[in-house]
Amino acid sequence: MPTYKAPVRDARFILNEVLNLESYGNLPGFESASADIVDAVLEEGGKFTAEVLFPLNAVGDQEGCTRHEDGSVTTPSGFKEAFEQFKEAGWGTLSAPEEFGGQGMPHAIGFVMEEFMASSNQAFGMYPGLTNGAVSAILAKGSQEQKETYAPKMISGQWTGTMNLTEPHCGTDLGLIRTKAVPQADGSYAITGMKIFISSGEHDMAENIIHLVLAKTPGAPESSKGISLFIVPKFLLDEDENPSERNGVSCGSIEHKMGIHGNSTCVMNYDDAIGYMVGEENKGLAAMFIMMNAARLGVGIQGLSQAEVAYQNAVEYAGDRRQGRALTGPAEPEEKADTLFVHPDIRRMLMDAKAFNEGMRALCIWGALQVDLSHKAATEEERETADDIIGLLTPVIKGYGTDKGYDIATNMQQVYGGHGYIEEWGMSQYVRDARIAMIYEGANGVQAMDLCGRKLAQHGGRAVQAFFKVVDEECAAAKNVPELTEFAERIEKSNGELKAATMWFMQNAMANPNHLGAGAHHYMHMMGIVALGMMWLRMGQTAAAALKSGTEDKAFYEGKLTTARYFSERFTPDVGALRRKIETGGDAMMELPAEAFATA
Incomplete structure (x- = not known):
């Protein structure tokens, strides 16, 4: 059976020693990032992910999600209870603004927790991960009323969020979308259309799901310049802003995927669903890109996360499995064979993984620091440089990080030899889960x-x-x-x-x-x-x-x-x-x- 232990020591080394977060203590949010607080967060986060989320990883892979005749979806056994623990512990609030119920800690710490979650259970981590992206878009482009209505409950985990871009006939070329948004007398819009590949689109873990949906208003330009963004809640809100009447949005089916079975990737049908425009008309793509850029950094972390958990298990297997002798002579003459560690080709794969994982972890956390500095650095010049660098490196973290992450996962499967191809050993799931990261979010x-x-x-x-x-x-x-x-x-x-x-x-x-x-x-x-x-x-x-x-x-x-x-x-x-x-x-x-x- 596979195992996982969060790399707390390495993350602590990067945060406290390499980046020295305490040196930024004069900036907003960093005052709470002292070494002792960072250590406490990492230790507790490591325990939660290893003890609560990781045991559900194989469960999610084997059970998947279940859609019922009424369009509702049940997540795998244990997911709902784990999400309650996640919510009660406040893990989703780490880097969120204090104004809306978050802890306001640096993104550098939040990114570490994202890695721990994705390594322990990538499918589970996508539910709060997409919510964070939706919150980012609402806070950046939404009205004050929208921010106050949706952000606090999404940050707390009471509600979750999604992003709805792709349609059956268009993926990257969003200018081709057909979903329509017709203005209503009360200022809302009637949203009609179909979206596919919608991660976390329907589930049983939260009171409400806040969908962010790209659609075109009547007469909008046919290109991507005619796209608007809408908030479409699963349940409409009553006068007290609590979920009440079911909106015209439903899960038509669950996609049958190669991996991440524990996440409900849905075909979503919108039938005159009530939606509310976010930001300006025909400026929706720019608003959605705020969410997508956050998601792309998260997906880069997923590439690292699957490489890391696969590496940990390959190291353990290489230390136990005995095959052949070292090229320089028996390393342990008293044994009938040496461990896999004596073979240079095994070492090549393990060292490639170690060098990539630790380097990529440092790059992701340093990238998260640039996100913070782009908003909070003391001078305009520093903010501009940080924003430039993280903008430049976002496609690198996503693209290079997931290309190499998948390569590492398959090489760690290779360390197992034939056992790596057998489902009981668990390596197949890491390879299958890692593969999607090279595809989605661009x-x-x-x-x-x-x-x-x-x-x-x-x-x-x-x-x-x-x-x-x-x-x-x-x-x-x-x-x-x-x-x-x-x-x-x-x-x-x-x-x-x-x-x-x-x-x-x-x-x-x-x-x-x-x-x-x-x-x-x-x-x-x-x-x-x-x-x-x-x-x-x-x-x-x-x-x-x-x-x-x-x-x-x-x-x-x-x-x-x-x-x-x-x-x-x-x-x-x-x-x-x-x-x-x-x-x-x-x-x-x-x-x-x-x-x-x-x-x-």
Whole structure:
């Protein structure tokens, strides 16, 4: 049977030592992020996810959700009770604004809890995760009345939320949506249409579900410029703002999915459902993107989370399973065989996982800090830089994070050999659950084009130049640490390769946009490697300083330096190869006519 233990020690290292959250204590919300409070939150969050949520992970996978004839949906055994515990403990309030019942803590702490939840039970974590995104959109674009009506109960977990974008005939191209919103005399709208792939669309865990729905008003432009956003509650509210009459929205069916069976992914039918516009007419896509950007960071964390739980189990299996002998001679002559740990190829997969997981965790938490600083930093310049950097890195965290997260999950399954293919060992679920993260909230090819087609050129390239500067500064600082000098030189070279690839796009993409499209995925991975390398430099400097000061936890910090060296040696060489792929352009990729792909 699989196991899970939240990586509290590593998260504490990043928050308290690498990022030193206490140093931001003069900023709003950070005053409550002292090291002792952070430690307490992490310890309790680790216990809750490991002891309450993780035992339900396999249950959710095996049972799935059940739709009944009246359109209601029952979640897997134990989910409703676990959600009550989640709600009572206030886990959903961590980073929410105090004005609406939240604790107002930094997003950096909230992101750690998101990882713990997704590792322990990704399907369960999606219910509050989507609610957080819906709250973000309402707080950013909703009226004061809408904020006061919906946000407090959604933040508390009394109500949950969803996002409704996709329709049967359109996914990424939202300009094609057909859902209609007809104005009513009382200022509301009658919403009619069908939405598919709606995660958490119907369930039995909350009193009400607040759907955020994209639709078009009469006469709106046919393109994405004609989309508006609406709040459509499952139950309409009475005079006291309590759920009363059922609205015209229902679950038509539950999607039969490869993974995340414990989450109710629904086909949602809207039949003259009463909705309320959020923000301005025809400006709904911009409002929804606030929710989608939050969700994309959350999905990047899901890539990490499945890699982490799969890694933990692979490490345990490799320590127990005995097969063959070490290439250098028997490691344990008294035993009939050595453990899997002696084999370099097993080590390759485990070290790849360790280097990615710990680097990605640091990048996600640092990214969350940029979210906080974009709103709360002391100067406008600092806020602008933080906003630029997290905007640039959001598609990288989502795209690179989930591409690699899935790769890691499948490699951890490989460690098990044939047992990894057997359901009882649990590794299949991690692979299946990880796969969706590369697709939803914008498929990773879309993320790559968002990065290269929009973010690089935005504000005259201000964001990417800021990123290059941060990496160069980190390399310069790390060169002064003897243990990291060679690593810093490798990252500096990799950053140079990334700069050169950026320049190649500038020189060639205008003449032929397919050159950009053909290289976007490779560029996203280049930036992912450089970003993780930057975080490994920071962690390496922290570890070296701790060892120099005579820490009692010597093994932990030595492990950080060794893993940093491994990342340097095994990940950074790919950056140059990816650049060379980019510079071949897109001619051969696009040359064949469509009929040439037929096999019969």
